Amino acid sequence: MSTVALVLYVVALVVLFGVRSWVQHRRTGSTGFRGISGTPAEAGWWGGVLFIAAIVLGLAGPLLAVTGTVPADPHPVVAAVGLVLALAGFAATLAGQTGMGASWRIGVDEAERTDLVTTGVFGYVRNPIFTAMALAQFGMLLLVPTWVSAAALAALIAAVELQVRAVEEPYLHRVHGGAYVAYAARTGRFVPGVGRDSSNSAQARIV
Numbered sequence: 001m002s003t004v005a006l007v008l009y010v011v012a013l014v015v016l017f018g019v020r021s022w023v024q025h026r027r028t029g030s031t032g033f034r035g036i037s038g039t040p041a042e043a044g045w046w047g048g049v050l051f052i053a054a055i056v057l058g059l060a061g062p063l064l065a066v067t068g069t070v071p072a073d074p075h076p077v078v079a080a081v082g083l084v085l086a087l088a089g090f091a092a093t094l095a096g097q098t099g100m101g102a103s104w105r106i107g108v109d110e111a112e113r114t115d116l117v118t119t120g121v122f123g124y125v126r127n128p129i130f131t132a133m134a135l136a137q138f139g140m141l142l143l144v145p146t147w148v149s150a151a152a153l154a155a156l157i158a159a160v161e162l163q164v165r166a167v168e169e170p171y172l173h174r175v176h177g178g179a180y181v182a183y184a185a186r187t188g189r190f191v192p193g194v195g196r197d198s199s200n201s202a203q204a205r206i207v
Contacts (some may be wrong), residue, residue: 001079002065005086005143012090012136019098019196036106037167039043045168047162048107050155057152058137062144072144082142089136094122096129108171116176118183124192126183127168130160131190133166164189169197 036048065072074082075169097104099121103114121128137156141149172180181197189195 001074001083001143002062004083005140006062006066006081006097007058008090008143009062009140010086012093013055013059016090016093016097020094020104024102028102032105032108034105034112037110043162043166044108047167050159051163054137054156054159055151057148058140060133061140061146061152065143065144065146065149070146070148071147072146073146074142078142078145082139084139086136086139086143088100089132089134089149093129093136096132100129108167110171113175116179116183118187122187124187125190126187126195127160127164127190130164134160134190152197160190166193 021033024030036045036052036057042047061070064070086108089095098115099119101115101118105112105114125131133198134153135154137149137153141153143149169184173184176183178181184197187196
């Protein structure tokens, strides 16, 4: 299963970041990549670094297992579940990227203004792409149950939390104001119904 996991991860990287960026550039003139923002003194910078670390570790997990450097021998049932979850997670990530259309970005440019996407799955969850990526990485961990894959999942979750809370949500609030406040109040942060932000909504009504 380690070989299957390695091939799946490489294909996912090529499609989700390579092909998707090429398509984005063809349609909008921009690849969507904005890089790591801020400095080491800011949480957002660490979010970007951890995201890159998660990708590297996610690739290293199955690669080290295939070469026998780090042994991985999952139960066939566990591996099968992991494969299903990884496939579903990668497919959902691509669907989420596509659903964002021209607004899809990796990273944040403070000077840039993109449309607030609230349709489709984004009508229920504010960050479905990150949720799907975490699901895929969890599936990879079941496929290749090693400390490297576990570290990849931990780094991804930490990166997502920092990126969303310290960078993206403040940015969207500044750019979209009341529209984002209302959107955040009715949608979950990572799963439907969980993580609704009603604090800003209440403050806006008072003001």
